[in-house]
Every structure is written in C-alpha cells, then in structure tokens.
Amino acid sequence: MESTHQPADAGGSRSVSDQCSELVLYVNGKPHTLTLDHRATVLDVLREDLGLTGAKKGCDHGQCGACTVLVDGRRANSCLLLAVAQDGRRITTVEGLAEGERLHPLQEAFLERDALQCGYCTPGQICSAVGVLAEAADGFPSHVTPPGTGSGAPVELTDDEIRERMSGNLCRCGAYPRIVEAVGDVSARAGAASWTSGGPAGQGVAS
C-alpha cells in the first residue's frame, strides 16, 4: 500500500519558476503536492508549510539531530535535505509514529523512563531510535560493533551500541542514561516482535 501513491518517476520535481518547483512529499503516509522554494529544507517545509512542528530545529546545520525524521525508512537530518531533491520520498515524523491513541513503543518507553526533560530533542531522539532499531536489525555495523560480526547479520543493541548509534542526537538536558535505557527496553522487547523486522521501521505505521 505504501507505494501506490508514489510517482513512477521519483525525483522528478517540476520547475514552476526560477525560484520554485512543484513536487510531492509523502508525509506520514499522506501525499502533499507542494510548490516550494528551491532553498527550502525538508525541516522548514514540515514546520512552516505543513504545520508539523514535531521535528525540531536545533542548529539548522546537521550538528544536533533535533530535526531527525525517517526518509524512506532511514533516519536523516531534515535540516540538511533540500526539499526539492526529495520528490516522491516517504517521510515519517514523530507525529506519524503513534497509531491513534496508541503510542509507539519508543514513545511509551521514553515516558516510562523519563528519557526527556525539556522535550526539545525528544522527537529527534525517538525518530533516531526508530532508525537505530531498523539499522541494527538490518545488520548495519557501528563504530563499536565487534569486527568479525557476520556481515549483514542483525546486531545486538548493547548499551554501548545504543550510546554510539544515538550520539548524533544531542540532549543538553542530559537525558542520555535514560534514553539508553528506553531504547534498550524496546530493543529487548522487540527482539521477537515483528515491527523491527519486515521493512523499514516506522514506515507505514500511520499510512
């Protein structure tokens, strides 16, 4: 179902003027046909044009991770993505993770562990964690993955793995120990659950 709206020719935004092009973004499962300034980033489009302010702007320079969203199921700093280059992409923001009233397990875990204080980094942390679970399940190694781990085999998310993989998301309130616990809880519980396997995590949950 997730690909039925997708244009056959992804990446084919249409120039409307010197400054603007028309393109389609699939945000949290919904297609949006937008005419956008070529300078606009995905982050600013989400926040200013679509009213989805869950993705936060912490630095606008790819230095903090507050703007993390999932693009075709993989995490990305949306402040570094020019929207015009993302035609046809499926973008999941923190607003797209819960199913109605039912929170995503990571959202539950962040609440349960008090893995937040001011909450400004939190949407980015949660989207990033969704990405981490998928990357580990898909066998992406990290800097701390022991060499010799089978290529492509799922990586076990130890605390060190979580710390390393979550280090692109700064938290000035210092919620890190709690964030590691929250991600660890979900990773442990999800070992057997289906939602980390079978396709990019976080995708399709609200589509």
Place this chain on the structure above:
Amino acid sequence: MSPDPFPLGPHPHPLGAPLVRREGREKVTGTARYAAEHTPPGCAYGWPVPATVARGRITAVETDEALALPGVCAVLTHENAPRLAATDDPTLSVLQEDRVPHRGWYVALAVADSLEAARAAAEAVRVTYETGEHDVGLSADHPRLYEPETANGGYPGTRERGDFEGAFAAAPVTVDATYTVPPLHNHPMEPHASTARWTDGHLTVHDSSQGSTRVCEDLAALFKLDKDEVTVVSEHVGGGFGSKGTPRPQAVLAAMAARHIGRPVKVSLPRREMPAVVGHRAPTVQRVRLGARDDGVITALSHEIATHTSTVKEFVEQAAVPARIMYTSPNSRTVHRVVPLDVPSPSWMRAPGEAPGMYALESAVDELAVLLDIDPVELRMRNEPDTEPDSDRPFSSRHLVDCLREGAERFGWLPRDPRPAVRRQGDLLLGTGVAAATYPVLIVGSDAEAHADADGSYRIRVNATDIGTGARTVLVQIAAAALNVPEDRIRIEIGSSDLPPAFLAGGSAGTGSWGWVVHKACTQLVARLREHHGPLPAEGLTVAADTRKETAEQSPYSRHSFGATFAEVQVDTATGEVRVRRMLGVYAAGRILNSRTARSQFIGGMTMGLGMALMEGSGLDPAFGDFAECDLASYHVPACADVPLIEAYWLDEEDPHLNPMGSKGIGEIGIVGTAAAIGNAVRHATGVRLRDLPLTPDKVLRHL
C-alpha cells in the same frame, strides 16, 4: 509555618512520588508547541544581521539590494526601527543607536514572507563601520581590572575575615594554585525564539523564556505599554540553563518588526549567533591559596577571581562566593575583580559562581589532600564548619559529611591507593576523584490562585515555567498534598503572563517559590471550603494568595544544598583522551518532591559538569573579537557516547526553615563539583595536575 504544613496529606504522601510528567505525552508525540511553533495567519519571518566588527560605529547601512529581493517586507536598522524606552538591561536596546559594542551585536533585522527570503535579505544588507581598537583578552594582571561593589546575586565583591596573609605565611602546609575556566555557552537545544503580534494595541508574544512575567514587564516598559497590554506565553521551553532567564533580544526584535510591518513576526536565532547575544558564562582566572595545619585543618583560605564583563553591562561571575561557606577558615579573603572588554555580555549559566568557583576550590582541596597524604573525603570532613564561616549564622541544615560518607560507600571509594599513575589497563591509566558541591536556597515571593469547581475538580493558576524540570507535575503534587485530593482531579495552568505573576525558573528557586504560594493558596482554599456549607456556587470558589511577606523576611539561617560527586576516569596514554567511566552524586537538597524528575535533573546537571570538565570551552578570537567556537560542531557538548553510567542519590533531609514543602532546589547543584571530581580523578590516574579546563586530549597528552 504550622508544625505540619500538610496536615491533610493522605498516605502514601504524593510529595516525593515518581509521577510521570504531565506534558510528557505531548512531548513524545511532537504536539507540544514551543515559541517558534506558533504561526499566526500572515506571519512573516525576521532574520537578524550581526555586526562583523568588535568595536565601532555604523557609518552606513545599505538595504536597497535586500529590499529588492522577492518576498522581503522590510529591513529594520537603527535608522528606522521603532524607538524604545530606556531600559536597565541595555542588551535589549537593539537597533537604537549606531554604536557596536561587540562583534555579533545585532545591527539590522531583515523581515520577509518566508524564512528563505528573510535569510537571503539579511545576507544582502551591507553595513559599513568605523572601527576602533578592541580588547577581548582577559588576564589576571589586566590593567583595567577593578573590584566591583557586588557580584552576581548581590553578593559583596570582596570579603575578608581575620588575617589571611599572616595565617597563610605561618601555615606549615600551603597550596597556591591558579585555575582557569574558559567562556562557556548554555546552548539550550531550543534556540531563543519569539513570535510576536499586535492586535488592537495589545502585544502578544510566544517567547522561549524561563519566566514570562519578567518578559512581559520588560516589553511593556520598552514599548511604553501597561502590563495588561502585553501577554507573553512560554508554554513549553526547550531548556535555558540561565540563558533565557530574562528577555533576550529576539523578543524585542520580533515585537518591533511586528509593529513596523503590521503583521505577526517570528524571530528564531540562528545557532551560531546565540553565543554573542544570549549571554555566556564569563571566563575566570582563579587563584586559590590554602594554608593548613599538619592535621589538614584549614587556617587560611583565599580565593581571588579575575573575570570579564562587556562594555554594555556589568555582570560579575560570583566564583569566590562558595569559598565563604564551605570550610573552616578563620582567616579568609575572597575577592572578585572584573574588566569590561569588547566582548559579548556574560550572563547566567547553570550555577553561576558555584560551578566555576567550586571547580577551583575543590581542586585546591584535592591538592592539599595530596600534599598531606590525607584521604580527600577525610580531609573535607576535618574542615566541616559549625556555622557558616562568612556570617557565623547557623546552617538550616548541612549534610555534606553524610553525602560524602554515603557517596563513598555507594561508589566503593575505599580502599583507594592514593599513589598516582599506578592503575594501568593496556594504554589506559585509571583514577578516581571526589569533590563537594553546594548551592544556595533562593525563594522569591509569587502569586497563585487555587480554584474549586462545583464538579469537584480543582484548578491551580500560577505563572511558573517548565523548562524541562517537570514544574507542572510537581506543583500538582504539592496542591494534591495540601488539598488532600488525588492528582488527577487537579488541573494546572502555567506559562503565561496573564496568570498570577511568579518568579522565573532560575536560581534553583522555581519549585520552592511557586510551591510555597501554591501551598498557601490551597491551604486557604481548604479553609474556605470547610466554612462553606451546601453545594458550591456554579462558578466555584477561588482563592488568591501571595508570598511576598513571608519570603521578604530575612532568614536567620544560612540555607544551602550540599552534595558530593565521585568519578572514575580512564586516560588514554596514546591519545590523551579522558573518558569518564562512571560517576555518582549524592545530594542533600531538602525534601525531594518527585523522585523521577529529580533524578533526571541531578543527572542532567552532572552531565553538563562532565562537559565542562572534558570538552566545553570557547575562546575569544583576538583578531576578530568573537567566540571562535560558536556552533555545536565547534563547541562540543557531551553526546550520548560520552556519558556512561551516571547515578544520582539523595538523603532524606528534613529542614523546617525553608518553605512548607521543605525543598531546597535541585536544578543546579548537579553541575557543581562535577568538573573538580573529574579533574581530581585525572590527577589520580596520571599524576599530572591540569588546572585549565577543559581537559582536552591536546592538553593532557603533552604531560603523559
């Protein structure tokens, strides 16, 4: 205060319970809206233009090119911006005159229909300057250093007791060491932002602030309005750590621009520009001299600070103040000296005074312990004063020794071989360190309302601010305990200047100040309800209270939190990299009102202390006169992988001399002592005493 301020409190008492944050769900689902996330219809965007010279005057501003760009509404400069009334905070006098007091000072604001257009317009503004010689270099012998009357917090700049010089000269054991702390940046994750709109003469601002009452008052004064013509909302705030304590320039710029173009305007500060305009922790050069007897008892203590301020206003980091209360010191001299330089204006950063001051003092105490070959925990216990050394007032409660004892036990401090550089694991050297922490109790009078509804629910209204502390949650716990009703029957409104005015979230004073007045309003409401017979009127019953009188009374006690931080580090002899392996803090901070959110705050403070010890540091570029490390790529704050096991514990401390809850405030003490504990552990690991923060690999490696 009645003997039991919570006579109705049910069991188990809601005070201290680990309630989940009331706004947690909004925060994890992304629906909590911060200041820049309000976009009224027709909203335009402002993008500031910072000065590119360190000192001078604007001779011309060319805006034609910027104004010709598509979507640009206006460029505000000192020539056309609305005139503001005089203010006692000159950092808010933006676009009023041609003077440039430091690099990064705002000289214009471009306003456009979109963020992209506003940014392009800001870049197209051409400003020319007449420049003067600038001086941004602090040194302990700077010729223009002077002794200020008072330091931040209103503390006397200089205090002397006994005869320091004589006692120091006579002491058999002495330490004389100088420590430096560089400029530090608060860098809350939410950049300072404001969305302003004018409706029929009424100014409404969504502002990222630690206290919207003060922002409302200042904006009213600047724009010559009555306070009731201004509403400032700070519903959710993405951290502040002092840098949002009072209004910052973006609030004034947004309000000015909105008035100028007749549309709502949003201004969100670019991360790189924040260090120059939102305040920073001023650098300190700190000389500590300790004279002691052979048994370790301190007979002479001197702490002398040199620091900078800007030419815009005087702000003196009160780093010598904690030395006035920490240890037995019959002969003492504590002095601040400050020099106004062509630098951005310093301001509060988490535990101003205590954080840098206790780094130096607690490092010096460790040096004394090494000299005397006395365990540093034991040495501190031997210097425990009976009363506050500076004032001779009794402590309302002081459990530093208990924190040290319990921390040592939990951490596994003993047995500890004091010899340095003997614990090796491959390339790594290991060591442990300890330091004490302290932070004063501040309480400021505030207003609140408690309301009982006819349907049996309650509502509390108070202009508290939640910057990540969990203020809503803990205030409801206090109200629930005072009213003796379940928390879920209580609603709370905070974060708007239209609510009863209250102190800001700063100085670790929020919960104590707001909680006291909430308690008072609820207690009076209970009394009113007791007198009331029959069903409540349809509009319910409302009680308003304020605590100005109670809080104005000078306490006969010296009131402080205390704590002890323990750290274990590893130092890589091949790279010079220091990593913390584990850290543990024990605090005595009165009654802890919510164990879940309190733990997060303590750990958060310790984490910022870890950053101060190992990676955070900014420098003023002598040629350009600005901070060289101004964004998050160059100014390193701790990341997840830098922060291993951190544990925070507290004592059940009862102190009847504080407020009805018996709480002391916990937002800042976690950072205090942490940098010294880590530095002391580095010395234990390597045998090298480094006295200039942060302890980055380049500094460490050359000594290994």
